[in-house]
Amino acid sequence: MPKPKNEPLFEEPEFSEEQFLRYEKDRAKSTIVAFLLAIGSGLLEGFLQVEGYYYISILLFILMFAGLFKIFGLLRIKLPVKGSHKFYMLMIFLLASILFWSIALNPPISINTSPELTLQASHNGVWATVNQTNGEYVLSVGPANYSLRDLVSFNGNVSYVKTTAYVAGSLSPNTLIGSQHYKNSAIYLNLKDLGSSASAKLVTELHSGSRYFNITQTVYFS
Numbered sequence: 669m670p671k672p673k674n675e676p677l678f679e680e681p682e683f684s685e686e687q688f689l690r691y692e693k694d695r696a697k698s699t700i701v702a703f704l705l706a707i708g709s710g711l712l713e714g715f716l717q718v719e720g721y722y723y724i725s726i727l728l729f730i731l732m733f734a735g736l737f738k739i740f741g742l743l744r745i746k747l748p749v750k751g752s753h754k755f756y757m758l759m760i761f762l763l764a765s766i767l768f769w770s771i772a773l774n775p776p777i778s779i780n781t782s783p784e785l786t787l788q789a790s791h792n793g794v795w796a797t798v799n800q801t802n803g804e805y806v807l808s809v810g811p812a813n814y815s816l817r818d819l820v821s822f823n824g825n826v827s828y829v830k831t832t833a834y835v836a837g838s839l840s841p842n843t844l845i846g847s848q849h850y851k852n853s854a855i856y857l858n859l860k861d862l863g864s865s866a867s868a869k870l871v872t873e874l875h876s877g878s879r880y881f882n883i884t885q886t887v888y889f890s
Contacts, residue, residue, distance in 0.1 A: 694746040695753055701745055702736065702757045706764035713765070714772020719824050720877030729765060736761055783822040783874050783881050785855075790815035804888040809864050813846060818855040818872065818885075828875035829855055835868050844868065862889050 709732045713725035732739075736758065740747055748754050771777060787805050788795045795817065798805040807814055820826060829850040833840040846858030855872065862868060867888045874881045 691749070695748045698740065698745055698747060699757055699760060701740070701743065702761045703764050705732070705736070705739065706761045707768050710765040710768030710770075711772045711777075714769045714777070717769075717773060720879035725769075729769070732765070733758070733762060783820055783826070783876075783883060785872060785883050785885060786819040786821070787885060787887075788817050788819065790817075801888070804867065804886040806888050806890050807859075807861075809861060809889050812861055814859045814861065816857055816859050818857075820850075820853045820855065820874070822853075822874075822876065824876040824879075826850070826853075826874055826876050829872065831855060831857055831870055831872045833859070833868050833870055835862070835866075840868065845870075859887070864889060 709728065713729050716722070716725040716728070737747060737754075748757065787798045789798050789807065798807065798816075800806065818831070820829075831845060831848055833844045835844070844860050844862075846860070848855060848857035850856075859868075859870075867886060870885045870887060872883045872885070874883070
């Protein structure tokens with residue numbers, strides 16, 4: 669039955685300013701929480717990758733992104749109603765998480781991505797950095813044994829350290845390196861004097877989480 673001419677064909681719904689402001693407030697809150705979650709997860713993922721657990725960092729990223737809406741439900745935070753608003757929030761989480769993941773892998777948070785060693789020798793109980801020439805650490809011939817230490821510069825936890833000496837490309841006898849131990853981010857060892865113009869390669873193996881490093885230093889006896 670057709671409507672009377674005095675009745676409108678379409679009635680515009682009444683605009684509720686209070687309801688609109690409440691919705692916008694909830695949407696802003698959810699966006700801020702998504703950004704904060706992205707910061708936390710991104711930094712944690714970067715830390716896990718630095719420690720060598722990159723598979724866990726990738727898995728964490730996937731779980732956080734796929735389960736973001738469920739996390740909001742556990743936190744009792746209202747989600748946006750419109751699909752475009754939900755997509756916008758997901759993109760904020762995705763991009764912010766990747767950004768802070770990258771930040772966690774670079775200075776100043778991550779000082780270096782692999783260990784660095786600095787060789788020092790003890791002279792009358794005082795530790796001094798060994799001079800280098802053409803990339804070789806130079807030790808003056810004299811003492812029968814040298815008291816050395818390698819300072820380890822690394823932003824991860826080191827769980828295992830072992831230094832092995834090689835002479836002329838071959839594994840040296842165990843007597844070349846005396847007792848060695850790792851303490852306070854330094855490797856302490858005793859090295860036997862090989863005589864003038866001799867050289868040896870010190871290969872240090874370090875473990876940090878699931879990562880393994882081999883660092884070679886050449887020592888020349890002048």
